[in-house]
Amino acid sequence: MSDHGVIESHPTEGETFPPNPEFVAQANVSDPAVYWKAAENPxxxxxxxxxxxxxTKPFTQDLDWSNPPFATWFADGELNVSYNCLDRHVIAGNGDRVAIHFEGEPGDRTSYTYAxxxxxxxRAANLLTSLGVTRGDRVAIYMPMIPETAIAMLATARLGATHSVVxxxxxxxxxxxxxxxxxxKLVITADGGWRKGRVSSLKPTVDAALELxxxxxxxxEHVLVVRxxxxxxxxHxxxxxxWHEEIVRMDAEHTAEGFPAENPLFILYTxxxxxxxxxxxxxxxxxxxQVSYTHKNLFDLKPESDVYWCTADVGWITGHSYVVYGPLANGATQVMYEGTPDTPDWGRWWEIIERYGVTIFYTxxxxxxxxxKVGRQEVEKYDLSSLRLLGSVGEPINPEAWIWYRDVVGSGRCPIVxxxxxxxxxxxxxxALPGLTRLKPGSAQVPVPGITVSVVDDQGNRVDRTQGGLLTIQRPWPSMARTIWGDPERFVDTYWSTHGVNSYFAGDGARVDDDGDLWLLGRVDDVMNISGHRLSTAxxxxxxxxxxxxxxxAVVGAHDDTTGQAVVAFxxxxxxxxxVTPESAEDVLKKHxxxxxxxxARPRQIFVVPELPxxxxxxIMRRLLKDAAEGREIGDVTTLADTVVMSTISERVRAELSSKA
Known part of the structure; x- marks a missing residue:
C-alpha cells in the first residue's frame, strides 16, 4: 500500500472521556441527528x-458549483459584515454588553461595550471614507493586538473594502x-506594540517597506498611525x-450599506x-x-454569560475568524491580550483568566x-474555576499535552475541542462537538456538520481505517477560500489538482481509527520516506x-545516503x-x-536544545531545523519570535556533529 501514498501509522490510543451529563444538559448541540441532517442536504x-x-437583501441561492473549484454561496443576497458584528446587537438591546476586555502587556486595561x-x-469608517477608501479598495493593516486593530478591520468591512492584515x-x-x-491604497499601523516588556516598532518597518x-x-496614498x-x-x-488626531473630527453616524455576499472581505497571505x-x-x-456557526456551537457559546478568550494574534486566520468575526457576530464578550504568556512571568495568562472570569479558553x-515545561505550580497559584471549556488550534496536540491541559488548566472537568x-x-x-463527542486525547475527532472529509491514497482511493493517507475535503463549504488574489491558476494548481477540481487537498496526512475518529499526521511535506516507509513527523x-x-x-526528515531520509529530532x-541528562538523552529517547x-522510526540523531524556533x-519552523540537520545555511528567520534561537541550535548541532566526527 505504501507505493500508493499510504502513510504508515502506529496508533496508541488510550483513555477516552464521554461528555459530562451536566454539560450535555445545557449544550447548544446535544442531538446526534445534527450530523445526518447536515449530511442529507449540506x-x-x-x-x-x-x-x-x-x-439587507435575503438570498434565494445557496451554493453555485457550476465552475469548480470556484464556488459562490448565497450570491444573490446582500449583507454588511460590520452590521452583523455590531449594529444588530445594539439594536437588540445588548449595547451595554462588553464586547472586548482589552489587557495591554504593561498592565493597562480598558473595556468596550458593543455600543x-x-x-x-x-467614526473609523468615516475616517477611511475621508481618505478615499471605497468599496473594492484594499487596506493593509500592520498592527499589534490592540482594540484599534479590530476597529480598523470592522471599519474597512463596513465600507465594502477589503483588508489585508499583515x-x-x-x-x-x-x-x-x-x-x-x-x-x-491605505496602510493602518501603530508606532509600536508591547512584547516581552519591550517596544516592538511597527511604523519604522512601514517606512522601510515603502522606501524599498x-x-x-x-x-x-496614506499611512494612518495609532499611538x-x-x-x-x-x-512624512x-x-x-x-489616528487619534483624525478620528476626533469624524462624525459618529454611519449607515451600514448591504453588499453582495461574494463581496471580498479580506486577503490573508500565507x-x-x-x-x-x-x-x-x-x-x-x-x-x-461558517465562522459564526462554528464559534457558537463548537465552543458552546452562551453570549449572555460566557467570557471567551482566544490567544491568537489577529495577523493570522485564527485571529480573523475567532477573535474578530466569529465572536462579535455572536455577540460574545471576549478578552484581547496584547503580549506574551510569560510577561512579566508565566502566571500572566492564568491571572487574566482569574481577573475576567474567562469561561472559554482557546490556545x-x-x-x-x-x-x-514551566510546571503546574504556576497554574495552581490562580483560581481558574470559571473555565468550562478549553480549545486547541494550530497543530495536532499530542495526548500528553491534551491530558495536562484538561487536568491542570481545566481541573479535570472541562471538555477540550x-x-x-x-x-x-x-x-x-x-x-469535537462538546455536548456530543466522546473525547479522545490527540484526535481531531470528526468533521463539523455539513463538512465531508475523506482520507485517500495518491490515486484518490479511500484508504482503510487505521491506515494513513491524504486528508481531502470532498464538497464545497461556505467559508472556503474563493481564489488566490490575482492568480486563479495558482489556486487550482495548489489546492485542486491532486485529485481533480472536486477534491480539495489540504496538504496534511491523516488516518481514521476504528471508531471513525480522525488523527492528523502532520504536513505531507513533513512525512518522511525512510527506506520506502512513509512515516509521520507528528x-x-x-x-x-x-x-x-x-x-x-520537533522532528524533521534529513537526507541520508542509505535510507533516503533519516529521522532527526530536536x-x-x-x-x-x-x-534524563542532556548527555544520556539521545540513547534513552532513541530506545523510547x-x-x-x-x-x-528510531531517530538517527537527537539534539537537546533550550528552545525551538x-x-x-x-x-514551529521545521524547515529551519531541517536546514540545521542537513548542514545548510539557515534560511529566512524574519518570522521567528526570537531569531537567536536558530543560532543557538546551529551551534549545538555543529558542536555535536564535530565531536562525533
Whole structure:
C-alpha cells in the first residue's frame, strides 16, 4: 500500500472521556441527528445557518458549483459584515454588553461595550471614507493586538473594502510584497506594540517597506498611525496621519450599506518561505456563516454569560475568524491580550483568566507545552474555576499535552475541542462537538456538520481505517477560500489538482481509527520516506513527548545516503526532571521511540536544545531545523519570535556533529 501514498501509522490510543451529563444538559448541540441532517442536504443546512445573520437583501441561492473549484454561496443576497458584528446587537438591546476586555502587556486595561465599539467603528469608517477608501479598495493593516486593530478591520468591512492584515512580526520586505500584491491604497499601523516588556516598532518597518525598491512606485496614498507606545517615529507630511488626531473630527453616524455576499472581505497571505506569497481571498456571506456557526456551537457559546478568550494574534486566520468575526457576530464578550504568556512571568495568562472570569479558553498546543515545561505550580497559584471549556488550534496536540491541559488548566472537568482548519478553509472543519463527542486525547475527532472529509491514497482511493493517507475535503463549504488574489491558476494548481477540481487537498496526512475518529499526521511535506516507509513527523514527536522527561519535540526528515531520509529530532527537556541528562538523552529517547512506534522510526540523531524556533503565533519552523540537520545555511528567520534561537541550535548541532566526527 505504501507505493500508493499510504502513510504508515502506529496508533496508541488510550483513555477516552464521554461528555459530562451536566454539560450535555445545557449544550447548544446535544442531538446526534445534527450530523445526518447536515449530511442529507449540506446546502440546505448551511442556508439555515446563514439565515441566522442579518441580510439587507435575503438570498434565494445557496451554493453555485457550476465552475469548480470556484464556488459562490448565497450570491444573490446582500449583507454588511460590520452590521452583523455590531449594529444588530445594539439594536437588540445588548449595547451595554462588553464586547472586548482589552489587557495591554504593561498592565493597562480598558473595556468596550458593543455600543462603544460601534461608535468607534462608525467614526473609523468615516475616517477611511475621508481618505478615499471605497468599496473594492484594499487596506493593509500592520498592527499589534490592540482594540484599534479590530476597529480598523470592522471599519474597512463596513465600507465594502477589503483588508489585508499583515502580522506585526513580518519584515519590511514581506510587508512591501503584500502591499504591492494587493495594491493597498491605505496602510493602518501603530508606532509600536508591547512584547516581552519591550517596544516592538511597527511604523519604522512601514517606512522601510515603502522606501524599498527606489524608482518603483507603490499604491499607498496614506499611512494612518495609532499611538500605542510613544516611541520615536518619523512622520512624512502629507502621507502620514495620527489616528487619534483624525478620528476626533469624524462624525459618529454611519449607515451600514448591504453588499453582495461574494463581496471580498479580506486577503490573508500565507507565509511561504520562497516565491511570491499566496493571497488567500475570503468573501463575506459564506465566511461569516461558517465562522459564526462554528464559534457558537463548537465552543458552546452562551453570549449572555460566557467570557471567551482566544490567544491568537489577529495577523493570522485564527485571529480573523475567532477573535474578530466569529465572536462579535455572536455577540460574545471576549478578552484581547496584547503580549506574551510569560510577561512579566508565566502566571500572566492564568491571572487574566482569574481577573475576567474567562469561561472559554482557546490556545495553541505549542503554548500548552511551554506551560507544561514551566510546571503546574504556576497554574495552581490562580483560581481558574470559571473555565468550562478549553480549545486547541494550530497543530495536532499530542495526548500528553491534551491530558495536562484538561487536568491542570481545566481541573479535570472541562471538555477540550481540538480544532483542525486552515487559512484556506476560513473556519473550523474538524472538531469535537462538546455536548456530543466522546473525547479522545490527540484526535481531531470528526468533521463539523455539513463538512465531508475523506482520507485517500495518491490515486484518490479511500484508504482503510487505521491506515494513513491524504486528508481531502470532498464538497464545497461556505467559508472556503474563493481564489488566490490575482492568480486563479495558482489556486487550482495548489489546492485542486491532486485529485481533480472536486477534491480539495489540504496538504496534511491523516488516518481514521476504528471508531471513525480522525488523527492528523502532520504536513505531507513533513512525512518522511525512510527506506520506502512513509512515516509521520507528528507521530514521532508525540512519541518523544510521551516520555516523562520531554517538554517539547520537533522532528524533521534529513537526507541520508542509505535510507533516503533519516529521522532527526530536536527536544527540550523538562526543567524540573532529573531522570534524563542532556548527555544520556539521545540513547534513552532513541530506545523510547523504537519501543513506542518501532525500530523504523528510531531517530538517527537527537539534539537537546533550550528552545525551538517558533513564529510569534507559536508555529514551529521545521524547515529551519531541517536546514540545521542537513548542514545548510539557515534560511529566512524574519518570522521567528526570537531569531537567536536558530543560532543557538546551529551551534549545538555543529558542536555535536564535530565531536562525533
Amino acid at each position: 446546502e440546505a443546512f448551511w442556508a439555515e445557518q446563514a439565515r441566522e445573520l442579518h441580510w 462603544e465599539l460601534l461608535h468607534e467603528v462608525k 502580522f506585526g512580526g513580518f519584515s519590511a520586505e514581506s510587508l512591501r510584497s503584500r502591499i504591492d500584491d494587493a495594491e493597498a 525598491h527606489p524608482g518603483e512606485a507603490h499604491s499607498v 500605542r507606545t510613544e516611541n520615536e517615529i518619523a512622520f 507630511e502629507g502621507r502620514d496621519l495620527w 507565509s511561504g518561505t520562497t516565491g511570491k506569497p499566496k493571497g488567500i481571498l475570503h468573501t463575506s456571506g459564506g465566511y461569516l456563516t 495553541a498546543p505549542t503554548a500548552i507545552r511551554a506551560c507544561m 481540538d480544532t483542525w482548519w486552515q487559512t484556506e478553509t476560513g473556519a473550523i472543519m474538524i472538531s 507521530e514521532i514527536e508525540s512519541a518523544l513527548v510521551d516520555h516523562t522527561s520531554v517538554a517539547e519535540a 527536544v527540550i527537556l523538562k526543567s524540573q526532571q532529573t531522570e 521511540v523504537a519501543g513506542h512506534i518501532g525500530a523504523i 517558533k513564529t510569534r503565533s507559536g508555529k
